[in-house]
Amino acid sequence: MSLSNTLPALILVSSLLPGLAIFLLREDSHVLRTSLNMFGAIAKVILVGVMVWGVFHAQSFETRWTLAPGLDLVLSADALSVLFVALSTGLWLLTTVYAIGYLEGTPHRSRFFGFFSLCVTATVGLAMAGNLFTFVVFYELLTLATYPLVAHKGTPAAVRGARIYLAYTLSGGLLLLIGAVWLRTIAGPVDFVEGGALSDLSGLDPTALRWIFALLIIGLGVKAALVPLHGWLPQAMVAPAPVSSLLHAVAVVKAGAFGIVRVVYDVYGVELAGTLQLLPVLGAVAAITIIYGSIKALSQDHLKKRLAYSTVSQVSYIALGTAILGPLATIGGVVHLVHQGIMKITLFFAAGNYAENLGIHKVSEMDGVGRRMPGTTLAFTIAALGMIGIPPVAGFVSKWYLGLGAVEAGVAHWVLPVLIASSLLNAAYFLPILYRAWFKVAPTAWPAEQVRGGRLEMPGALLWPPVVTAALALAIGLFAGAPYSPLEWTQLIAAREYGL
Amino acid sequence: MTNLLVWPVLVPLLGGLATLLAPRLANPLGLACSLATLGAAAALVVVFADQGPMILALGGWAPGLGIALRADGLSVALLAMSSLVGLAAGVYATGYFADPDVRGRFWSLWLLLSAALHALLLSGDLFNLYVTLELLALVAVALTALGGGRAALEAALRYLTIGLLGSLVFLLGVTLLYAGYGTLDLVGLAGALRPEPVAWVALSLLTVGLLIKSALFPLHFWLPPAHANAPAPVSAVLSALVVKAAFYMVLRLWFDVFDPALTQAAANLLGVLGGAAVLWGSWRALRAERLKLLAAYSTVAQLGYLFMFLPLLLALPPGPSRDVAFGALVLLALSHGFAKSALFLGAGVIQQRAGHDRIADLGGTARALPVTTFVLALAGVALIGLPPSGTFLAKWQLLASAIETGQWLWLPIVGIGTLLAGAYCFRVLGHAFGPSDRVGAALAVGGEEIPALLLAITATVVLGLGAAGLWEFLALGTAFDGGSR
Numbered sequence: 014m015s016l017s018n019t020l021p022a023l024i025l026v027s028s029l030l031p032g033l034a035i036f037l038l039r040e041d042s043h044v045l046r047t048s049l050n051m052f053g054a055i056a057k058v059i060l061v062g063v064m065v066w067g068v069f070h071a072q073s074f075e076t077r078w079t080l081a082p083g084l085d086l087v088l089s090a091d092a093l094s095v096l097f098v099a100l101s102t103g104l105w106l107l108t109t110v111y112a113i114g115y116l117e118g119t120p121h122r123s124r125f126f127g128f129f130s131l132c133v134t135a136t137v138g139l140a141m142a143g144n145l146f147t148f149v150v151f152y153e154l155l156t157l158a159t160y161p162l163v164a165h166k167g168t169p170a171a172v173r174g175a176r177i178y179l180a181y182t183l184s185g186g187l188l189l190l191i192g193a194v195w196l197r198t199i200a201g202p203v204d205f206v207e208g209g210a211l212s213d214l215s216g217l218d219p220t221a222l223r224w225i226f227a228l229l230i231i232g233l234g235v236k237a238a239l240v241p242l243h244g245w246l247p248q249a250m251v252a253p254a255p256v257s258s259l260l261h262a263v264a265v266v267k268a269g270a271f272g273i274v275r276v277v278y279d280v281y282g283v284e285l286a287g288t289l290q291l292l293p294v295l296g297a298v299a300a301i302t303i304i305y306g307s308i309k310a311l312s313q314d315h316l317k318k319r320l321a322y323s324t325v326s327q328v329s330y331i332a333l334g335t336a337i338l339g340p341l342a343t344i345g346g347v348v349h350l351v352h353q354g355i356m357k358i359t360l361f362f363a364a365g366n367y368a369e370n371l372g373i374h375k376v377s378e379m380d381g382v383g384r385r386m387p388g389t390t391l392a393f394t395i396a397a398l399g400m401i402g403i404p405p406v407a408g409f410v411s412k413w414y415l416g417l418g419a420v421e422a423g424v425a426h427w428v429l430p431v432l433i434a435s436s437l438l439n440a441a442y443f444l445p446i447l448y449r450a451w452f453k454v455a456p457t458a459w460p461a462e463q464v465r466g467g468r469l470e471m472p473g474a475l476l477w478p479p480v481v482t483a484a485l486a487l488a489i490g491l492f493a494g495a496p497y498s499p500l501e502w503t504q505l506i507a508a509r510e511y512g513l
Numbered sequence: 514m515t516n517l518l519v520w521p522v523l524v525p526l527l528g529g530l531a532t533l534l535a536p537r538l539a540n541p542l543g544l545a546c547s548l549a550t551l552g553a554a555a556a557l558v559v560v561f562a563d564q565g566p567m568i569l570a571l572g573g574w575a576p577g578l579g580i581a582l583r584a585d586g587l588s589v590a591l592l593a594m595s596s597l598v599g600l601a602a603g604v605y606a607t608g609y610f611a612d613p614d615v616r617g618r619f620w621s622l623w624l625l626l627s628a629a630l631h632a633l634l635l636s637g638d639l640f641n642l643y644v645t646l647e648l649l650a651l652v653a654v655a656l657t658a659l660g661g662g663r664a665a666l667e668a669a670l671r672y673l674t675i676g677l678l679g680s681l682v683f684l685l686g687v688t689l690l691y692a693g694y695g696t697l698d699l700v701g702l703a704g705a706l707r708p709e710p711v712a713w714v715a716l717s718l719l720t721v722g723l724l725i726k727s728a729l730f731p732l733h734f735w736l737p738p739a740h741a742n743a744p745a746p747v748s749a750v751l752s753a754l755v756v757k758a759a760f761y762m763v764l765r766l767w768f769d770v771f772d773p774a775l776t777q778a779a780a781n782l783l784g785v786l787g788g789a790a791v792l793w794g795s796w797r798a799l800r801a802e803r804l805k806l807l808a809a810y811s812t813v814a815q816l817g818y819l820f821m822f823l824p825l826l827l828a829l830p831p832g833p834s835r836d837v838a839f840g841a842l843v844l845l846a847l848s849h850g851f852a853k854s855a856l857f858l859g860a861g862v863i864q865q866r867a868g869h870d871r872i873a874d875l876g877g878t879a880r881a882l883p884v885t886t887f888v889l890a891l892a893g894v895a896l897i898g899l900p901p902s903g904t905f906l907a908k909w910q911l912l913a914s915a916i917e918t919g920q921w922l923w924l925p926i927v928g929i930g931t932l933l934a935g936a937y938c939f940r941v942l943g944h945a946f947g948p949s950d951r952v953g954a955a956l957a958v959g960g961e962e963i964p965a966l967l968l969a970i971t972a973t974v975v976l977g978l979g980a981a982g983l984w985e986f987l988a989l990g991t992a993f994d995g996g997s998r
Contacts (some may be wrong), residue, residue, distance in 0.1 A: 078978070079981045080977070080980055080981055081837075081840070081844075081909075081910065081980050082833075082837050082984050083837070120800065121880075124883070146909075149900075150901065150905075151900075152902040153899050153900050154900055154901070156899075158897060160942075161941070161946070164943070164946045167879070168948055169947070172943050172946055172947050176939065176943055179935065179939055180936075181934045183931075184932060187928050187932065190909070191912060191924060194909055194912040194913050195912075195916050198913050198916045198917050199916075239542075313890075424752070
């Protein structure tokens with residue numbers, strides 16, 4: 014019982030136990046519920062801090078539990094999992110603060126925060142999964158934990174959105190399961206290994222390996238919202254704002270993207286994936302998704318829908334970076350896992366604030382909102398500029414490395430046009446929003462304005478999370494070269510994956 | 514210590530008699546007996562884990578002449594499940610039956626059923642298996658009719674008729690074997706059996722008889738009305754335990770006795786019927802309008818999965834890989850038992866609180882009965898086969914064995930079955946989360962919701978995370994030597 018074999022389990026438990034305890038709370042025990050939430054979120058941040066420090070100093074962490082003969086639940090820490098764990102944990106803390114403010118006075122909060130904690134537990138478990146079996150377990154648990162969150166409002170639209178979400182994710186999960194079982198049958202327990210678990214095995218049937226790859230990627234592509242598997246994402250918009258924030262930034266979409274990264278780098282390995290000619294197809298799908306999502310976003314007047322299609326597009330940068338062979342593209346793709354998360358959560362927090370404070374749900378209602386809610390709109394602006402890829406916000410760093418990687422791999426002739434077209438489209442759907450918000454004249458009355466006292470435009474719990482994440486998005490772009498920055502961490506990952 | 518084998522049979526038998534004599538004390542007597550049975554089962558588990566298989570020749574007569582009780586991992590595991598599910602259903606039943614007369618009858622019948630089931634699980638010869646199977650069926654029919662009402666009586670009558678037909682066919686097989694080999698002791702038979710016509714015909718007759726009783730598609734038609742119209746605690750034990758008894762006998766006969774006479778073609782046929790059961794049962798569950806009917810059709814589907822294991826087991830070489838698949842099969846049977854009994858008890862809670870179990874009118878249940886909604890969700894997780902349930906691990910092994918033996922047909926069937934199960938479980942939850950006031954105002958947690966909750970947690974969390982022990986348990990050896998398992 015040392016820290017090295019209990020820490021991953023402790024990180025899981027730090028949100029699991031508060032979550033289970035919250036289910037048992039009475040609806041009106043606000044103080045206890047908030048304390049449990051905050052205690053879990055902060056404990057997790059501390060534990061993850063210990064893990065980051067340990068992994069940086071080449072310490073290994075592993076919790077192992079046998080479920081069935083040959084099937085072990087393995088939670089471990091490598092550079093890639095730590096990156097995703099740290100992202101989820103940090104954003105969970107902020108989203109918890111936001112959700113406490115957002116849901117004040119609404120019914121069923123014990124149920125909500127219970128599942129909210131389970132959702133993060135599943136995400137963190139999936140991030141720390143040490144083999145494909147464990148990944149599948151948490152991938153399915155994530156589906157289960159998010160369903161009640163999407164259906165939370167209980168309106169016919171919410172129930173319908175949740176049903177569509179479930180139909181997509183259960184089908185995807187099934188394909189992933191079949192692929193994982195098949196791979197387990199021909200290749201033994203598939204542990205995630207830097208450089209690829211299959212690279213040490215020879216004599217495997219290439220046709221079977223290709224089929225398995227297709228099953229795994231399609232299964233993961235559903236959550237990662239690759240076109241044409243993205244249909245659930247705009248429907249899941251009915252969820253409350255904190256849920257949308259978490260869904261788009263770390264939990265569900267990222268789980269799919271993270272899985273694609275895992276399968277390509279740590280299961281197949283860059284070498285085998287290259288020999289089997291698997292990556293061009295993934296690259297093409299990612300490129301189509303990037304363009305398609307952006308074009309669809311252009312025509313959405315509903316703010317959250319526009320952001321949803323923007324997610325479809327942006328998350329595929331990760332898949333694109335993975336599909337281009339070469340360390341620089343890997344850096345660009347993996348670092349976008351973090352950058353997109355921080356920027357997108359800012360945008361959704363802000364969208365939630367507009368709806369909560371003024372009843373604004375549509376882009377066409379946002380005229381002059383900048384003067385009315387300057388803090389929120391400033392955060393929104395920074396994140397939107399980052400999404401377009403304007404330096405020095407974080408998004409620029411991702412696109413820069415993706416471009417460099419494409420040149421390095423000799424695929425610049427089609428990747429660069431995709432990147433440029435996507436950036437132009439991003440500008441085309443974000444800049445008009447910024448223009449309306451800052452330069453147009455506000456209407457005489459907002460759709461549904463809340464009257465509040467206080468000095469700030471919003472209660473602090475709702476205002477500070479987007480401000481903090483926007484500042485963070487700016488900081489990790491400005492200081493991308495600093496130690497412990499996401500960029501530096503991904504450089505470490507890329508070096509290990511390519512054995513440099 | 515082998516006389517431990519007597520207690521799981523004797524305790525409920527005496528309890529049944531006692532409740533018959535003192536119906537006013539049925540609740541306390543019945544609960545005490547259920548607890549004592551559980552204690553006996555627990556003692557059996559502990560001693561078995563320590564010493565391995567056990568044989569008890571009653572009255573000192575050698576097997577062949579007298580009655581022999583035998584226990585191996587399979588029978589002990591099922592016995593343990595039966596006593597746990599039985600206790601939970603019993604606790605629930607104490608508050609379910611308003612009429613003390615009905616309550617008294619429930620307890621004496623249920624304890625008798627439990628005795629018959631345990632005797633069946635521990636029987637070492639075909640004649641005893643026949644007698645206990647017959648007893649089990651008759652008591653089950655009586656329990657089905659317990660609620661009264663036209664639908665329940667009709668279903669019970671049909672159950673009785675079809676059960677008798679199954680027994681008759683089974684008995685024919687038993688007679689043929691006795692004529693052919695001169696013994697009904699399972700171990701003796703296994704030693705004497707050769708692949709020859711008399712063995713094949715006998716096996717076919719025995720198997721068909723058991724298929725009727727275990728409601729394998731297309732012989733399942735009697736099950737849904739019987740399980741859907743019985744009182745909820747009865748449905749729970751019928752669906753979770755009674756149909757499994759016939760399946761247990763199929764396993765026992767196929768792999769411990771008839772192993773030399775088996776052919777892959779016969780196993781494939783049962784597998785295909787199992788696959789059809791999965792698809793048809795799941796589809797009908799999806800179309801069901803009432804929660805209990807849904808649960809009943811779901812049982813038809815889940816039994817199909819059990820039968821799909823047979824062609825895989827036969828195709829795998831005896832040894833570690835067959836043992837792993839066999840463990841998965843037992844795990845599936847156990848998980849389903851706990852999940853299905855939880856679902857039926859949950860349905861019972863809803864039926865009593867809301868006055869109906871129409872799925873389309875379940876709106877507001879999530880608000881009014883959060884614990885029961887949670888039970889439905891947990892049971893659903895186990896029925897679909899999602900982690901962390903035991904079913905998930907079992908399904909993983911089912912798929913792995915199918916790939917390993919090249920029987921690719923089962924993959925799409927498992928896939929479609931899983932999606933259909935997802936659809937029928939979440940259809941219920943979708944309605945339960947929906948807006949409506951029809952279930953009534955918010956209610957405090959009721960004591961009657963607790964047994965279902967514990968059963969659902971067992972299926973979905975305990976069996977999933979603690980499953981590894983089951984394989985070790987089954988590996989302790991068999992008291993039914995002669996087979997290749």
